[in-house]
Amino acid sequence: MKDLGVLKYFLGVEVARSPDGIFLSQHKYTLDITSETGLLGSKPASFPIEKNHSLALAKEAEFADPEQDRRLVGRLISLAFTRLDLAYTVHILAQFMQGPRQEHWDAALRVVRYLKGTTGQGILLASVFYLSLTGWCDSDWASCRLTRRSLTGWIVFLGGSPISWKTKKQKTVSRSSAEAEYRSMAALTTKLKWLKMLLLDLGVLHYAPMTLFCYSQSVLHITQNPVFHLSRLIDIMFVMLFKMVV
Incomplete structure (x- = not known):
């Protein structure tokens, strides 16, 4: 065993310490997801999912590459570890991983565009x-x-x-x-x-x-x-x- 010093990065989670407390984020991981999907130059979305969506009743053709959809949703599940705002959206998208349709893939890409504008968000474990x-x-x-x-x-x-x-x-x-x-x-x-x-x-x-x-x-x-x-x-x-x- 080795003493690696103060924890700064572990399993994709970045740890920043300050007098206010410990801040946990996945900034690099978020950028990796955005880069992998090719949306670094896209316009950020204001919300991760549309209001009154009908993803459960999707009728478009099945997505051509379901493995790509499963990989993206799986990475979003890991990202939800420090992103409370993704809990509902990830719950919805994870229901259709077995047979994703085009609407489900479009909804997952919308989440990535939302992440593009909120890459620095995380959770603060306050010192007080x-x-x-x-x-x-x-x-x-x-x-x-x-x-x-x-x-x-x-x-x-x-x-x-x-x-x-x-x-x-x-x-x-x-x-x-x-x-x-x-x-x-x-x-x-x-x-x-x-x-x-x-x-x-x-x-x-x-x-x-x-x-x-x-x-x-x-x-x-x-x-x-x-x-x-x-x-x-x-x-x-x-x-x-x-x-x-x-």
């Missing part, structure tokens, strides 16, 4: 630190046009530094936006409890209460009123009885 886990969650009800399943998105901060984030399609179909929001909150709660146990295993005692933010008023009323939980339990029991009879 306080041990307090805070989570924010949201959901997009029935966003998948093929399965009508909702989308869960959350991010967790330790102090003022982002340490975990995720965008994922829910496993079951939610019958209302409130139910989708509740599932999102439940997923974030599980993650917060896991992170608290992880800190304990690392010898860090987390005494402060964990804070969870959700803007849905209906979900907040459900969590605070046990009557709603009782009615939900009754619904589940009726469904189980019906299955047993059938």
Whole structure:
């Protein structure tokens, strides 16, 4: 083993230290992606993906070189390690890697044009630190046009530094936006409890209460009123009885 000094570059992640904290970015990796796709001279895009896109219902011909699309999406997945703004877009593009169509390739190139104008972005692990886990969650009800399943998105901060984030399609179909929001909150709660146990295993005692933010008023009323939980339990029991009879 060798002492290589202060960490500056590791697995494509650039590490910059300052009095404000540690800044993690993938500037060189981003430039490599832009250069490989031949978009160094293209006009930057303002957003990584179009609003109200219909990539799930793409009908154009299959992309001529699917391996090229898979390679690009795979590199974007690695880039999302330090780019929170790519979590949703990468989640969408990764669903069509087995049989990409021309629309999917065009959407991936749009992400590269977005990266061209934001090559220096990353995450800052602030030096001003306080041990307090805070989570924010949201959901997009029935966003998948093929399965009508909702989308869960959350991010967790330790102090003022982002340490975990995720965008994922829910496993079951939610019958209302409130139910989708509740599932999102439940997923974030599980993650917060896991992170608290992880800190304990690392010898860090987390005494402060964990804070969870959700803007849905209906979900907040459900969590605070046990009557709603009782009615939900009754619904589940009726469904189980019906299955047993059938």
